[in-house]
Amino acid sequence: MDTPALHFLLPFALPASAHLPALLAGLELPALEKLLARGVQSAQDVPEDPFVPTLPHERWLADAFGLPGVPSRAPLAPFMLLEDSGTLDTRFWYCAQPAHIHIATDHLVLTAPSELALSAEDSAALFATAHALFAEEGAELIAPRPNRWYLSAPALGDLLTASPARAAGRNVDTWLPQGKAELTWRKWQNEVQMAWYDHPANQAREARHLPPVNALWLYAGGQRIAAPRLNRPCVTILADDPATRGLATHLQIALHGTDAGLAAADGRTLVQIDTLTPHFLVEDWARWRDALVDIDRMWLAPALERITKGQAREVALTLCGDSHSVTIRSRSGDLRKFWRRQPLGARMAPLARLGEEVT
Numbered sequence: 001m002d003t004p005a006l007h008f009l010l011p012f013a014l015p016a017s018a019h020l021p022a023l024l025a026g027l028e029l030p031a032l033e034k035l036l037a038r039g040v041q042s043a044q045d046v047p048e049d050p051f052v053p054t055l056p057h058e059r060w061l062a063d064a065f066g067l068p069g070v071p072s073r074a075p076l077a078p079f080m081l082l083e084d085s086g087t088l089d090t091r092f093w094y095c096a097q098p099a100h101i102h103i104a105t106d107h108l109v110l111t112a113p114s115e116l117a118l119s120a121e122d123s124a125a126l127f128a129t130a131h132a133l134f135a136e137e138g139a140e141l142i143a144p145r146p147n148r149w150y151l152s153a154p155a156l157g158d159l160l161t162a163s164p165a166r167a168a169g170r171n172v173d174t175w176l177p178q179g180k181a182e183l184t185w186r187k188w189q190n191e192v193q194m195a196w197y198d199h200p201a202n203q204a205r206e207a208r209h210l211p212p213v214n215a216l217w218l219y220a221g222g223q224r225i226a227a228p229r230l231n232r233p234c235v236t237i238l239a240d241d242p243a244t245r246g247l248a249t250h251l252q253i254a255l256h257g258t259d260a261g262l263a264a265a266d267g268r269t270l271v272q273i274d275t276l277t278p279h280f281l282v283e284d285w286a287r288w289r290d291a292l293v294d295i296d297r298m299w300l301a302p303a304l305e306r307i308t309k310g311q312a313r314e315v316a317l318t319l320c321g322d323s324h325s326v327t328i329r330s331r332s333g334d335l336r337k338f339w340r341r342q343p344l345g346a347r348m349a350p351l352a353r354l355g356e357e358v359t
Contacts, residue, residue, distance in 0.1 A: 006265060006303050007234070007316040009272040010295070011057040012280035014321035015288075017352035023285055024345045027293060031300035033344040035317060036351075039330035042316070046324045046354050047071050051174055053162035056325035057272070058220075058243070060318055064270075065247050066231035067222070072160060075222020077150065079246030085144035088250065094221040096141065096151040097164050098126065100211040101172060110175070110217065112168040112281040113147070117210055120146045125201040126213055130192050137188060148242070151218065156181045161219040166322065168281050177218055185218065192216055227251050235267035244272050262302050265312075273299060280322075307332055319348075324355030 015023055045056055049071075054062075058074035061067075067075055077095040082088040098118055100111040123146035130149075134141040139153035159179040167175035177185050193214055196202055202212035220243070227250055237248040238256050248255040256264040258273060265271070273295055279288035306312035307330065318327045 005268050005313040005316075006262070006306070007268070007270050007318065008299065008303070009057055009060060009270060009318045009320075010276065011055065011272075011274055011320045012276045012322065013292070013319040014324075014326070014348070014352045014355070015280065015285075017349045017356060019285075020349050020352060021345055023289060024348070027289060027344075029292065029296045029344055031304045032292075032296050032317075033342075033347070034304060035300060035315060035330050036328055036344065036347045037342040039315075039317070039328040041326060042329045043318075043327040044325065044354060045071075046357075050323065052323065053160065053166060053175060055163050055166050056320040056323065057318070058163060060320070060325060061244060061247065064231060064233040065251075066229070067225065069222075073158075073222070074163075074220060076243035076246075077220040078222055078224045079250060080148070080220065080242040081144070081150050081246070082249055083242040083246035084148060084150075085142070088224050088246075090224055091152045092154070092158070092221060092223045094151045094153075094156070094159075094161070094218045096149040097217040097219065098123065098147065098149065098213045099164060099215045099217040100213060101215045102211070104171075107171040107173065109169060110164060110167045110172050110215075111211060112278070113164050114278040115211065115282060116147065116213065118147050118213065122201045122205060122213070123147065126196060126199060129195050129199060130216065133191050133195060134188070139188075149216070151216075155184055156218075156221075158221060159185060159218065161221060163219050164217045165277065165281055167217075189216060224250075233268070234270045236265055236269040237272075238262075238264055238269065239272040241272050241274055244270075262299065262306070271299065319351060321352060321355045326351045326354060 045059055052071050054071060054074045059070050062070045062074040069075055077093045078088055080095055081093055097113060100116055101108050102111060127143045131141045141151050143149040157180055159177040161177045162175035196214055205212055232251055236254045238258050239245055240258050245255060275291040276288055279291060303315045307315050314329055314331045316327055316329045318325050
């Protein structure tokens with residue numbers, strides 16, 4: 001195996017700076033603390049638009065692999081479809097996420113996708129109804145997974161859409177699809193919502209105290225790009241995220257799930273760990289803390305050991321919030337600078353504030 005250079009992509013690792021002292025209190029995160037204190041900031045992604053519809057880890061992937069449209073677009077749906085279905089054609093595809101939108105005090109709010117708990121049976125019943133409606137409009141809706149559908153509709157063109165994890169918990173008015181065909185999409189969405197309103201699957205869900213599926217959330221629209229026109233930022237990928245895995249498959253990059261661990265790292269290796277995401281989105285901070293401890297123990301500590309033993313050339317961390325990201329790189333020479341000491345909270349707070357200073 002080649003000596004790896006490890007790059008950890010950590011979505012939702014940067015909560016609001018005001019919350020960090022409480023969230024980090026009492027946690028033992030020695031590897032993360034050392035890597036951040038002694039590493040050097042090599043990049044940051046802080047969009048000028050505070051309402052940029054893409055997530056920072058999506059933009060990182062799009063930029064690293066050479067996909068167009070960043071920062072307002074991250075056309076990852078075709079590669080998600082490749083991972084979910086094993087096929088990738090030349091059509092323009094959106095990911096169409098079954099969703100629940102609920103009424104807040106004076107606006108509508110998108111529920112975090114992880115809260116939907118959509119079973120295969122419920123998904124199939126709702127899909128059959130929606131599929132028929134879209135077919136009448138000359139669009140194709142497919143559902144290779146219960147919780148992730150895909151839509152190809154030439155009439156929609158290239159709408160500007162927001163990731164559901166970006167919009168979750170917020171007023172949906174800010175994040176609805178925009179573009180020349182936005183009224184067409186709203187019409188189709190209304191038809192689906194009316195068909196699902198009293199749907200037996202939703203009635204059964206409500207009887208089980210689950211939120212009804214009352215919307216489809218479009219995002220990540222794009223078309224396949226031939227592999228030779230894309231970048232190959234690494235030779236090995238460890239990830240469970242469908243977009244990242246689909247990109248690896250399309251580019252024939254060595255691919256492993258995160259259950260393979262660092263033993264699978266070979267050469268330039270990207271490791272994407274998404275265990276913080278569901279807890280961040282629903283503000284379950286106790287589980288977020290536990291997940292961060294696991295990342296430190298299972299991933300960062302072994303990576304730190306590798307670099308100190310000369311078994312890795314460098315370790316990079318891309319820490320993402322919900323709107324921005326920062327990359328810190330550490331080489332063996334950096335780690336020997338023992339005088340670089342800083343408590344973890346004092347180091348992470350300014351990194352988190354970078355995204356909060358955008359007006």
